[in-house]
Every structure is written in structure tokens, then in C-alpha cells.
Amino acid sequence: MRTRPLKVALLGCGVVGSEVARIMTTHADDLTARIGAPVELAGVAVRRPSKVREGIDPALITTDATALLKRGDIDVVIEVIGGIEPARTLITTAFENGASVVSANKALLAQDGAALHAAAEQHGLDLYYEAAVAGAIPLVRPMRESLAGDKINRVIGIVNGTTNFILDKMDSTGAGYQEALDEATALGYAEADPTADVEGYDAAAKAAILAGIAFHTRVRLDDVYREGMTEVSSADFASAKRMGCTIKLLAILERAADGASVTARVHPAMIPLTHPLASVREAYNAVFVEAEAAGRLMFYGPGAGGSPTASAVLGDLVAVCRNKLAEATGPGESAYTQLPVSAMGEVVTRYHISLDVADKPGVLAQVATTFAEHGVSIDTVRQQGRPDGVGNEASLVVVTHRAPDAALSGTVEALRKLDTVRGVASIMRVEGE
Structure with a gap:
């Protein structure tokens, strides 16, 4: 066994960084046995050096991250400061000075992953980032390595614990959006x-990373279609329950049927209660991967928090250190397909549309004609009087068959212009069937 320790520089010592440092200290013997050499925390770069950091030798603390990276004896850099800068410059500096990098920085990887991979390859070093997506859930490495010989056609998942907590509370307790958000904030799930x-935005960054891995093509954050979930209402959940569904904020990544393009999107959607993702509760994450040979695979677990994220960071640290000892590198970027990312309008999906309409004869026929004019077929229609008792108005709920999103959104815009349509109360995509 090698006796000279592998030296590690830690950039950032917040919730995740402090937990990484603690585990490196308390599990030092186990890490040594697993790696084949001791690992030593050689320095910790922070912004506020006066803050008390229990269990960390104050002599290791520095505010000069660049000087730490340029010392010449750093083998691995762990970057958990987040954001674009100075993280991007510091990671590049680490590569230039011979250190491999373990990062949890989803935003940076989604924006500049290709350039960072190129820098790592240029210097013959590793860039690992399991912790950037879904916390402790082993997902990035299985997709990069275990499924490297397979063809992934679709990835659908819940990759943000905060939104899942909020939507779960709205579903299970009947709480409104703001009430559920307030609870998430009080419990520390929401910032x-x-x-x-x-x-x-958080889910979209993770979607870009996963799409790049799944489809061997470069997908940037700007390529990901994104909708938030702030407009989801208790009425939407009531409608979902009538359909045997619930509502989740989903990241959906798909390869086109002809294999010529891919799509990446994040938005709230109704999914059947029979779908595995429907039962994901609280702040948990889950990702459903559909591969050609392996079939359907489910990855589930805590998606955020200091300990779960630190677990993923330490797993990468062990892998990178083993590579260092073997004088080898792990898998880098795989973007050989160079597939185009299609616009959201080309995605084939279904809509659940709730309309407030005039309560008089002929309205349904007029609405149906509008759908037909845009080439959208209707699956089901439900009409009822307004629950708030407003006279001369009714609620009309339409669920479509699958159609291009552009045709569906065009239909909605045409409906808004009808004299008999008082308003479009909600629009929700239906997925997972």
C-alpha cells in the first residue's frame, strides 16, 4: 500500500462541505482501506474564515483558494461552493495544476460541462459529479458506466426534493401552494x-446533465424547456384525483422515435397513481430510466441535504483516488452522437385543460370544433356548474389524446379568443401512461 497520502483540497465548507470534512476525518481508516492509500485534507477554502467549524483544524482554513490549488501537491479538489464563478475558474485552475476534480455544482455543469470535460481530458484528469444530480442516489455513474453498453430512450424523474415536498403536501392534506411552501420553508426544505x-431552474440544470449522459450528446441548460409549479392549485389536484392521477414536477428526457433528435423538459404534470413515481413522497427524489436492453430501472432515495450529498461526493472521491493510484482516468464526456435538441413544440404529449365557459347550448360544440381545427383529438370531456355558484357559467374539463405540443398550445390560444370561454383556468400535461 502506498504510504504517501493523497492530498485533497476542499472548496467550500457549508452544509455539504463540512459534512465531507467530517466523514473524511471520522472514516479515515475505512477510506484508506478502500482506496489503497491514505487521504489527507490539505486545505479548506472559505469566504468567512472567522466562522467556527467544528472538527476542522483552523490551520487548514484559507480564503485564498487559488493559492491552495497552486501549491503543487494537491491530488484531488472537491468543489462544493456552487454557482458559476469563481467555481469555473477554480476548477480550471485545479486541472492546470494536476488535480482531478469532484464537483456537486449542477448549475456550472449544465452550463459549461463540455468545456470542463475538455479541460479535464486535456490534462489527463478526472471530472466526477455524482452529487450534482439527485443527492445520494447512485444515478450518474450507473448511467455513465453500468448502462454504457445499452441505449437509453427515456428518462423521467423527480429531481427536486423541495417541489416534491410541496406538491405531496398539497395532494395529501389539501393545502394550498403558499401554505405548503411555508411548511417546506419552516422545515428547511425550501430556501x-x-x-x-x-x-x-434547479431541476432543469439536472435535466441537462442527465440528458447529456443518457443520449451521448451535448445538452445545455438553455436547451431544456422549463415551467415552474407555482400555478398548481388545489383544483388541479382535485381534477387529477378524478382521473386517478397525482401531480409531480417532472424532468422528462426523450429520444425521438426515429433516433434523430432528443428533447429535454421540466414542468408539472399529472401522472397515474399506478406509475412508480406517483408514490414518491415528501422530499425524496426518484428517476425512472427506460433502456433498450435493461428495460425499466428505478433509482430512488434522498435527493438533497448535507449527509446524502456528502455521501455522493465521498463516493466520487474514492473512485478518483483509485484512478490516481492506477495512473488512469474514468469515463469522460461522451457526446459522439451530436443529436439536435428539439423544441418543446415538437414534443408529443397530452393536455388536461380546465375552462370557465358560458353555461348555454352550443358551447361544447364550439370548443370541440376549435380542437378539431388544430388537429387535436379529444379523449374525454366533463362539464359541470361552477362550484362557487357563479351564475351563467360552467366548468369544462377537456383531456386530449396525444398531439404535438405546438398544436395543443395553439388550441389553447384559440380557445382564449372564443366569446363563450370566460377564461382558461388551468393547463396541465398528462404523462407517464
Whole structure:
């Protein structure tokens, strides 16, 4: 066994970084046995050096991350500071100074993953990022390695715990959106500013990373269609229950039937209660992978938090250190297919549309004609008086057959212009059937 320790620089020491440092210290002997050499925390770069960090030698703390990376003896850099800069520059600096990188930075990888992979390859080093998607759930490595000989056609998943917690509470307790968000904030699931979660930005970054891996093509954050879930209402859940469905914020990645393109999207959707994702509760994540040979695979577990994310980081650390000892590298970027990413309008899906309409004869025929004019077939229609007792108005719920999203959205816009349609109360896609 090698006796000289592999030296690790830790960039960031917040919730995840402090847990990484703790595990490296308390499980040092186990890590040594698994890697084949000791690992040593050689420095911790932070913004606020005066903050007390229990269990970390104050002598390791520095505010000069660049100097730490340029010392010349760092073997592996763990980046858990997040954001685009200075993380991008620091990771590049790590590669230039001979260190492999383990990152949990989904935003950076979704935006500049290709450039970072190229830099790692140029210097013969590793870039690992299991912790960037779905926390502790082993997902990135199985898709990069275990399924490397298979063809993945579809990935559908819940990849944001905050939104799943909110939607689960709305479903199980009948709470409204704001009430469920307030509970998520009080329990620490939602940030003070929850925009990144509830507007789908976090899930979209993860979707871009997973799509690139699944389809061996470069998918950037800008390629991912995104809708948040702030407009989901108790009435939507009531409609979903009548259909035997629930509502989840989903990341959906698909290869076209002819294999010539891919799509990546994040939005709320109704899914049948019989679908495995429907039973994912609280702040858990789950990802459903459909591969040609392996069939349908389900990955489930805690998707966020200090300990789960640190577990994924340490798993990558062990793999990267083993590669260092073997003077080898693991899998890099695989983008040989160079498939185009189709626009959302080309996606074939179904709509659940709730309309407030005039309660008089001929309205249903007028609505049906509008669907037909846009080439959209209707599956079911339900009409009832307004539950709030508003006179001369009715609620009309239409569920379509599958059609291109552009045709469906065009139908909705045409419906808005009808004199008999007082308003479009909600639009929800139906998936997972």
C-alpha cells in the first residue's frame, strides 16, 4: 500500500462541505482501506474564515483558494461552493495544476460541462459529479458506466426534493401552494428565496446533465424547456384525483422515435397513481430510466441535504483516488452522437385543460370544433356548474389524446379568443401512461 497520502483540497465548507470534512476525518481508516492509500485534507477554502467549524483544524482554513490549488501537491479538489464563478475558474485552475476534480455544482455543469470535460481530458484528469444530480442516489455513474453498453430512450424523474415536498403536501392534506411552501420553508426544505426550486431552474440544470449522459450528446441548460409549479392549485389536484392521477414536477428526457433528435423538459404534470413515481413522497427524489436492453430501472432515495450529498461526493472521491493510484482516468464526456435538441413544440404529449365557459347550448360544440381545427383529438370531456355558484357559467374539463405540443398550445390560444370561454383556468400535461 502506498504510504504517501493523497492530498485533497476542499472548496467550500457549508452544509455539504463540512459534512465531507467530517466523514473524511471520522472514516479515515475505512477510506484508506478502500482506496489503497491514505487521504489527507490539505486545505479548506472559505469566504468567512472567522466562522467556527467544528472538527476542522483552523490551520487548514484559507480564503485564498487559488493559492491552495497552486501549491503543487494537491491530488484531488472537491468543489462544493456552487454557482458559476469563481467555481469555473477554480476548477480550471485545479486541472492546470494536476488535480482531478469532484464537483456537486449542477448549475456550472449544465452550463459549461463540455468545456470542463475538455479541460479535464486535456490534462489527463478526472471530472466526477455524482452529487450534482439527485443527492445520494447512485444515478450518474450507473448511467455513465453500468448502462454504457445499452441505449437509453427515456428518462423521467423527480429531481427536486423541495417541489416534491410541496406538491405531496398539497395532494395529501389539501393545502394550498403558499401554505405548503411555508411548511417546506419552516422545515428547511425550501430556501428563503425558493425561486430556483419552484420555478424549475434547479431541476432543469439536472435535466441537462442527465440528458447529456443518457443520449451521448451535448445538452445545455438553455436547451431544456422549463415551467415552474407555482400555478398548481388545489383544483388541479382535485381534477387529477378524478382521473386517478397525482401531480409531480417532472424532468422528462426523450429520444425521438426515429433516433434523430432528443428533447429535454421540466414542468408539472399529472401522472397515474399506478406509475412508480406517483408514490414518491415528501422530499425524496426518484428517476425512472427506460433502456433498450435493461428495460425499466428505478433509482430512488434522498435527493438533497448535507449527509446524502456528502455521501455522493465521498463516493466520487474514492473512485478518483483509485484512478490516481492506477495512473488512469474514468469515463469522460461522451457526446459522439451530436443529436439536435428539439423544441418543446415538437414534443408529443397530452393536455388536461380546465375552462370557465358560458353555461348555454352550443358551447361544447364550439370548443370541440376549435380542437378539431388544430388537429387535436379529444379523449374525454366533463362539464359541470361552477362550484362557487357563479351564475351563467360552467366548468369544462377537456383531456386530449396525444398531439404535438405546438398544436395543443395553439388550441389553447384559440380557445382564449372564443366569446363563450370566460377564461382558461388551468393547463396541465398528462404523462407517464
